Amino acid sequence: MEQFIIRGGSPLVGEVTIGGAKNAALPILAAATMTNDIVEIENVPDVKDTRALIEAIESIGVRVQRTEDSVVRIDASHVKNHPIENESIKRIRASYYLIGAMLGKYKDINVVLPSGCDIGLRPIDQHIKGFEALGAEVDTAHGFINAKAERLLGAHIYLDVVSVGATINIMMAACLAEGKTTIENAAKEPHVVDLANFLNSMGANVRGAGTDVIRIRGVQKLHGTRYAIIPDQIEAGTFMVAAAATHGDVTLHNVIPKHLESISAKLSEMGCRIHESDDMLRIVAARRLNATHVKTLPYPGFPTDLQPQITTALSTAGGTSIVSESIFENRFKYVDELTKMGARIKVESSTAIVTGREYLTGAQINAPDLRAGAALVIAGLMAEGFTTIRGIHFVERGYENLPAKLTALGAKIEKTDSERELQKFKLKYA
Numbered sequence: 001m002e003q004f005i006i007r008g009g010s011p012l013v014g015e016v017t018i019g020g021a022k023n024a025a026l027p028i029l030a031a032a033t034m035t036n037d038i039v040e041i042e043n044v045p046d047v048k049d050t051r052a053l054i055e056a057i058e059s060i061g062v063r064v065q066r067t068e069d070s071v072v073r074i075d076a077s078h079v080k081n082h083p084i085e086n087e088s089i090k091r092i093r094a095s096y097y098l099i100g101a102m103l104g105k106y107k108d109i110n111v112v113l114p115s116g117c118d119i120g121l122r123p124i125d126q127h128i129k130g131f132e133a134l135g136a137e138v139d140t141a142h143g144f145i146n147a148k149a150e151r152l153l154g155a156h157i158y159l160d161v162v163s164v165g166a167t168i169n170i171m172m173a174a175c176l177a178e179g180k181t182t183i184e185n186a187a188k189e190p191h192v193v194d195l196a197n198f199l200n201s202m203g204a205n206v207r208g209a210g211t212d213v214i215r216i217r218g219v220q221k222l223h224g225t226r227y228a229i230i231p232d233q234i235e236a237g238t239f240m241v242a243a244a245a246t247h248g249d250v251t252l253h254n255v256i257p258k259h260l261e262s263i264s265a266k267l268s269e270m271g272c273r274i275h276e277s278d279d280m281l282r283i284v285a286a287r288r289l290n291a292t293h294v295k296t297l298p299y300p301g302f303p304t305d306l307q308p309q310i311t312t313a314l315s316t317a318g319g320t321s322i323v324s325e326s327i328f329e330n331r332f333k334y335v336d337e338l339t340k341m342g343a344r345i346k347v348e349s350s351t352a353i354v355t356g357r358e359y360l361t362g363a364q365i366n367a368p369d370l371r372a373g374a375a376l377v378i379a380g381l382m383a384e385g386f387t388t389i390r391g392i393h394f395v396e397r398g399y400e401n402l403p404a405k406l407t408a409l410g411a412k413i414e415k416t417d418s419e420r421e422l423q424k425f426k427l428k429y430a
């Protein structure tokens, strides 16, 4: 069984280059199918989620090529518009981005309903509300979602909850609708803005992305482009928290410091020093972290996708911290695993009360989902002794070369596939 083995206790020190944002790459790959011209996308992270989406679009006749390292070339001029139900697409949440893209282009789409990380109920009512407002008929049956329309007509849409996925999906479909669409209470995440910039580079007319009102004037068709995806806010944040939790000194390259403000602010409160310049950020954590309180919120608030990582770092901070999760209802499942490592965390509905201990101890643990998996890797790096982590396919959904990047920062971590490799690692670092 594939697992990570980690010998904890070394501070992370050195430099790391952050990859392209997975959560921007997914909608951008889907949106690239909205034109019959060639689209080239730079900075596409090679992770399981992007591979799954690429396989899904290939299954309907889209030609996809990795031309250079991290550059993907897409030719969607030969799409056969039949149901999309390829095996890997069933496991990723972002499969639903194909609905907005294909509904816009072909006015008819059938795609298997998404699953994604199990972090609580993940309804898609706001996506459906948006498609219906644009004039589509939407039906779910036999595990599929079907959306079709004679014509898509621009509309005024107010989202009842701030949803990244619904904002993105409606924005894509509205680009090829007739007339003007307004999305109110829109999500403001960096990847929403990145998608809007990408669509505009294809000839769309999207204004206001990054604020809570997005205005889209429909165009008849989109054209080819070459576009570079923004750096991954969550990968960067994960390395920042890992540096802080191991009392390290790490310089991150290829980041947008503005996107990391909520994380930098929290880590500063916890006693870290942060230095920023254009596309670089250095974090130094010379001493034990201070306890603090964290509440997850839509951007520009503290991201829910970094909640497990920061909670893990707080498990050895001086004092008691309170972490409130306000986006997803069941995002503390990893706490049981941290408890096996000695953490003292009490969860009461959507709040975790974290009593900082001096240290964690290595244990055999399981990753319950993507970001929690990354948090458990951080726990392993912090802990005394050896930690093995199973369920690493979750981590590989969203982090490119994580063991290699951590090893370059002085971590002792390997991906192993056999008992023999595990024992060899233990002997090496006994």
Ligand code: UD1
Binding pocket: 023, 026, 093, 094, 121, 122, 123, 124, 125, 126, 127, 128, 161, 162, 163, 164, 165, 166, 187, 304, 305, 327, 328, 329
């Ligand atoms: C995206 C990210 C995910 C991140 C999340 C919040 C991708 C592929 N995933 O997920 O990593 O954790 O944003 O930043 O980009 N909701 C509804 N009805 C809907 C849609 C959402 O009630 O139709 C609720 C959800 O249950 C949740 C909240 O809205 O409580 C936010 O969800 P949303 O922003 O849509 O998350 P995702 O787009 O699924």
